[in-house]
Amino acid sequence: MAEVLIKNGVVYDPLNGVKGEKKDICIRDGKVVESVKNPKVIDAEGRVVMPGGVDIHSHIAGGKVNSGRLFRPEDGRKGVEAKTKVCRMQSGYSVPNTFATGYRYARMGYTFVMEAAMPPLAARHTHEELVDIPILDNAALPLLDNNWMTMEYVKSGDMDLLAAYMAWMIKATKGFGVKIVNPGGTEMWGWGKNCSLNDSVPTFDVTPAEIIKGLAEANEKFEMPHSIHVHTNMLGHPGNFEITKETYDLVKGIKPEKDRQVMHTTHTQFHSYGGTNWGDFESKADVIADYINQNDHATIDLGSIILGDTTTMTADGPMEYSLYQITGRKWTNHDVELETGSGITPFLYSGKSPVNTIQWAIGQELALLVKDPWKLALTTDHPNAGPFIGYPIIISMLMSKKRRDESAEDMHKVIYDRAEYCSIDREYDLYEIAIITRGMAAKALGLHEHGKGHLGVGADGDVAIYDMSPEERDAGKIQKAFLNTKYTIKGGQIVVKDGEVVATPDGKTYFVTPECDDTLTDEMMVKLKDKFDRYYTVTYNNYAVQDAYVPNPYEIKAPWRS
Amino acid sequence: MQTIKLKIKDNVTSGVAKIPVEVDSLTPDNLVGKNEAEIKAVKVWWGNKEENTGDLFDVSVDGSAGSADEVKIVLDGDLSRVKRIGDGMTAGEIEANGDVDMHCGAMMSGGKITVKGNADCWAGREMKGGELVIDGDAGANLCAMYRGEMTGMTGGKVTVGGNADECVGQYMAGGEIVIKGNARMLAGLNMHGGKIVIEGDAVMPGADMTSGELTVKGTVRDMMPSFKLEGTESIDGAEYKKYSGDLAMTARKAKGTLYVR
Numbered sequence: 001m002a003e004v005l006i007k008n009g010v011v012y013d014p015l016n017g018v019k020g021e022k023k024d025i026c027i028r029d030g031k032v033v034e035s036v037k038n039p040k041v042i043d044a045e046g047r048v049v050m051p052g053g054v055d056i057h058s059h060i061a062g063g064k065v066n067s068g069r070l071f072r073p074e075d076g077r078k079g080v081e082a083k084t085k086v087c088r089m090q091s092g093y094s095v096p097n098t099f100a101t102g103y104r105y106a107r108m109g110y111t112f113v114m115e116a117a118m119p120p121l122a123a124r125h126t127h128e129e130l131v132d133i134p135i136l137d138n139a140a141l142p143l144l145d146n147n148w149m150t151m152e153y154v155k156s157g158d159m160d161l162l163a164a165y166m167a168w169m170i171k172a173t174k175g176f177g178v179k180i181v182n183p184g185g186t187e188m189w190g191w192g193k194n195c196s197l198n199d200s201v202p203t204f205d206v207t208p209a210e211i212i213k214g215l216a217e218a219n220e221k222f223e224m225p226h227s228i229h230v231h232t233n234m235l236g237h238p239g240n241f242e243i244t245k246e247t248y249d250l251v252k253g254i255k256p257e258k259d260r261q262v263m264h265t266t267h268t269q270f271h272s273y274g275g276t277n278w279g280d281f282e283s284k285a286d287v288i289a290d291y292i293n294q295n296d297h298a299t300i301d302l303g304s305i306i307l308g309d310t311t312t313m314t315a316d317g318p319m320e321y322s323l324y325q326i327t328g329r330k331w332t333n334h335d336v337e338l339e340t341g342s343g344i345t346p347f348l349y350s351g352k353s354p355v356n357t358i359q360w361a362i363g364q365e366l367a368l369l370v371k372d373p374w375k376l377a378l379t380t381d382h383p384n385a386g387p388f389i390g391y392p393i394i395i396s397m398l399m400s401k402k403r404r405d406e407s408a409e410d411m412h413k414v415i416y417d418r419a420e421y422c423s424i425d426r427e428y429d430l431y432e433i434a435i436i437t438r439g440m441a442a443k444a445l446g447l448h449e450h451g452k453g454h455l456g457v458g459a460d461g462d463v464a465i466y467d468m469s470p471e472e473r474d475a476g477k478i479q480k481a482f483l484n485t486k487y488t489i490k491g492g493q494i495v496v497k498d499g500e501v502v503a504t505p506d507g508k509t510y511f512v513t514p515e516c517d518d519t520l521t522d523e524m525m526v527k528l529k530d531k532f533d534r535y536y537t538v539t540y541n542n543y544a545v546q547d548a549y550v551p552n553p554y555e556i557k558a559p560w561r562s
Numbered sequence: 563m564q565t566i567k568l569k570i571k572d573n574v575t576s577g578v579a580k581i582p583v584e585v586d587s588l589t590p591d592n593l594v595g596k597n598e599a600e601i602k603a604v605k606v607w608w609g610n611k612e613e614n615t616g617d618l619f620d621v622s623v624d625g626s627a628g629s630a631d632e633v634k635i636v637l638d639g640d641l642s643r644v645k646r647i648g649d650g651m652t653a654g655e656i657e658a659n660g661d662v663d664m665h666c667g668a669m670m671s672g673g674k675i676t677v678k679g680n681a682d683c684w685a686g687r688e689m690k691g692g693e694l695v696i697d698g699d700a701g702a703n704l705c706a707m708y709r710g711e712m713t714g715m716t717g718g719k720v721t722v723g724g725n726a727d728e729c730v731g732q733y734m735a736g737g738e739i740v741i742k743g744n745a746r747m748l749a750g751l752n753m754h755g756g757k758i759v760i761e762g763d764a765v766m767p768g769a770d771m772t773s774g775e776l777t778v779k780g781t782v783r784d785m786m787p788s789f790k791l792e793g794t795e796s797i798d799g800a801e802y803k804k805y806s807g808d809l810a811m812t813a814r815k816a817k818g819t820l821y822v823r
Contacts, residue, residue, distance in 0.1 A: 071710075072710055073708070073709040073710040074708060074709065074711045075710070077708065329712075
């Protein structure tokens with residue numbers, strides 16, 4: 001019986017309401033327990049102790065991440081670390097290799113990461129890479145919105161059959177939930193176009209609004225742990241905040257099956273833009289934050305900017321093309337048969353650029369203006385707004401008004417006129433940081449019921465011990481502490497000690513099995529098999545991901561809602 | 563003044579596989595102040611194995627040096643699989659007697675390298691300063707950027723006695739390159755600074771250039787249509803046509819100068 005006792009730590013465990021209390025944590029056989037008899041003792045000596053971090057949205061595995069690596073050899077020159085007795089060779093900054101991804105997250109105290117966009121046809125590749133990432137527990141969200149089957153069922157209004165299709169796809173891809181990326185827009189990109197929320201997608205005659213609403217209804221037909229996860233239309237376009245608000249309104253009337261949001265909208269920074277062009281571009285974070293404050297059905301994650309070079313990658317093909325037209329740098333594009341697409345282009349976020357400066361402000365303004373931290377999660381939409389190793393920078397900004405003022409001085413002066421950034425005095429405390437980096441994400445994903453994001457009895461023994469006292473106010477020291485933990489413990493095993501990775505156990509892959517009625521599934525299957533026969537390059541029999549691709553499975557069953 | 567002679571042992575490159583040796587650790591900066599035994603113990607990569615210099619090279623040392631400026635390294639034997647000669651060096655001198663493999667003089671910022679033979683691809687890659695003289699031919703991507711980067715050579719001088727392969731000075735931002743012979747396709751590709759002189763012929767020179775100066779003294783084949791004739795100019799008594807470009811990069815950015823006879 002492997003037992004661990006963490007003594008003398010100051011614990012922040014928001015899901016259990018523990019707000020900076022001196023408290024011992026006992027772990028036996030990888031789970032938190034009431035007491036232990038003969039444990040290995042870790043003296044936290046008054047340091048900050050939190051549950052293992054949970055990242056709700058990050059791109060760490062799959063076709064486009066791997067294409068990003070191939071496409072950016074210059075990124076692979078950064079962050080090179082030779083192999084050690086424990087670790088394999090690391091390289092890359094915005095598109096790190098799989099090993100570096102696992103080690104760096106673990107060093108920041110994270111133990112669960114959601115791969116946020118899995119093209120269903122590339123599910124095998126995604127799972128192969130997830131298996132290759134050490135330490136982290138993981139899951140992946142299949143893209144189901146630009147899918148021909150989805151659009152046809154939305155058009156015909158057969159919501160039960162849409163639910164059957166959704167269920168089959170999530171099972172076939174060993175996915176976790178429903179991901180929506182620029183609904184309709186990626187299909188339109190196949191015709192060289194894009195579309196907004198209420199435009200009709202030709203050949204299917206549906207609007208993105210109908211797709212979002214349809215999938216939200218289908219999702220709530222099951223007891224799904226997570227809501228629909230939405231990248232709204234017109235990402236990165238000036239004036240898109242109206243579309244974002246309208247998207248939230250779409251699902252307002254839908255009742256969630258569980259005690260959670262009906263819609264999670266991701267990287268909201270990219271969707272909170274005012275103005276009519278890049279010249280009069282301004283922050284509308286206040287409008288979006290007001291909406292979130294007044295409504296309880298939608299949650300957000302930030303997609304906060306990290307200044308510097310990065311690699312943007314998304315299933316939103318037309319957006320990547322727009323970005324390429326702005327920068328003139330290299331660009332690549334991919335079509336995924338009747339499902340989705342993707343694009344990749346490098347991007348430099350510069351504090352000298354007025355547009356990038358406002359983007360920087362928006363990401364943090366959202367966090368500062370949304371009153372209830374349970375409605376938002378910290379992300380950088382890694383690597384789109386910046387690599388995940390920039391999280392500690394954002395944490396230090398949110399915790400220190402002084403640091404924000406100093407950063408504003410180095411940025412373009414528009415930060416004083418076209419954003420509220422400098423007039424907001426709020427400072428996050430460690431409890432709120434714990435909410436936006438673990439508690440909220442675990443709850444929004446429904447993983448708190450499966451031992452993630454908290455330290456109550458029965459939870460996973462995932463703990464981060466940060467080398468700082470709860471009284472620390474120096475932003476530089478806070479940033480340093482959140483970059484490299486004193487200890488990261490994963491399932492009761494010490495994986496990071498003094499900022500160094502000391503063990504690399506395999507992570508588990510969480511997947512959901514929506515349980516759909518056989519009659520409905522059979523009826524849906526007629527149409528699906530026809531799609532395979534007529535259009536797919538693979539056959540139906542070769543499509544679904546076999547169990548062997550998920551060697552460390554954790555299955556969550558989602559029964560049909562009675 | 564100190565002279566360090568390194569003669570590669572016959573067995574190193576005589577195998578069927580011809581496993582390359584990477585000698586970026588054998589620079590004047592790194593060897594100054596070391597005696598023969600210490601030099602023999604310096605590590606070099608041979609394929610995927612780290613070996614002692616003394617196991618791959620016959621080492622002899624003559625004289626002594628107080629700084630890297632006073633060190634001359636002479637490489638002998640079959641150097642055709644010896645990569646990264648003088649990679650990152652800042653001072654002193656290296657003489658390579660024979661054909662050398664890729665990345666000779668990459669990232670160098672000072673000192674001098676003389677290659678008495680041909681140099682394979684990527685010689686002078688991202689070079690910052692110093693001098694590189696290649697008596698024979700140069701391979702592709704001479705003085706170019708690392709794959710994916712947007713800056714190549716930024717300083718120093720490179721002279722090639724023979725011909726050069728494709729993409730001489732790709733993304734070059736500074737410094738000077740002289741090719742005595744011909745250059746193959748796309749010399750000065752994406753060039754945005756510095757100066758290239760090709761004494762022989764060139765094919766499609768200056769494509770996508772946005773700044774810098776490129777002179778072709780021989781014949782140009784497949785002249786890019788996106789260059790604008792500005793007039794004529796006399797250089798060393800000969801008449802040259804002066805073009806600006808590359809307009810394919812938009813008129814605002816097309817600040818490069820191309821001289822063609």
